Amino acid sequence: MARVLVVDDDRTVREVVVSYLRAHEHEVVEVGDGEAALRAMRETPADLVVLDLMLPGIDGIEVCRRLRLAGDTPVVMLTALGEETDRVMGLEVGADDYVTKPFSPRELALRVDSVLRRSSTPPAPRRLVDGDVVVEEAAHTAYRAGVPLALTGREFDLLRFLVAHPGTAYSRDDLLRHVWGWSIGDQSTVTVHVRRLREKVEKDPTHPERLVTVWGVGYRWEADGVG
Structure with missing residues (x-):
């Protein structure tokens, strides 16, 4: 309750x-x-x-x-x-x-x-590291270059999922299902959260190197910012 x-x-x-x-x-x-x-x-x-x-x-x-x-x-x-x-x-x-x-x-x-x-739900005690981005699942915190990221719960869940699955392109429907747990929903939800997350993990959010757009598909996390 x-x-x-x-x-x-x-x-x-x-x-x-x-x-x-x-x-x-x-x-x-x-x-x-x-x-x-x-x-x-x-x-x-x-x-x-x-x-x-x-x-x-x-x-x-x-x-x-x-x-x-x-x-x-x-x-x-x-x-x-x-x-x-x-x-x-x-x-x-x-x-x-x-x-x-x-x-x-x-x-x-x-x-x-x-x-x-x-x-x-208690998070699995994992520490995900990709370059200068670190996700501490147990503590529900994330860092970039040693600086804590001010993430909402959804933003953290999205970052955790993407960092755990680098190099794989996911559609917005895929992300709604995996991160939000929705079988149907407004895809603009994903778009907004991707934009907000880019502002926190990218050196230049207007030219993302880590959370990149895969045209015609969706989004992909590039390990170590190689894009």
């Missing part, structure tokens, strides 16, 4: 989400705005936050940004159908997953369970 904070200014949406999450045996706390969400996380941190983007006062993007500055609590965002810009912004500030409104409460509950499993 996990403690989940549900943040949405629509009481009806909160009631439905809370009901389904409690049916999945989670302890659920609900609030209606961003300030209350941040206060709740300071007082009694949750294991995961379900966060609506459109909130009165402090919006969901800013709440997610502040949560990321404070720690690595997983965030599942609720976005309006068709608002791709909002989804991308949510991913850019570190959301782990998103569900578009109107949504299936059952799908949301399953997404929450999936994110919680990934964040709570």
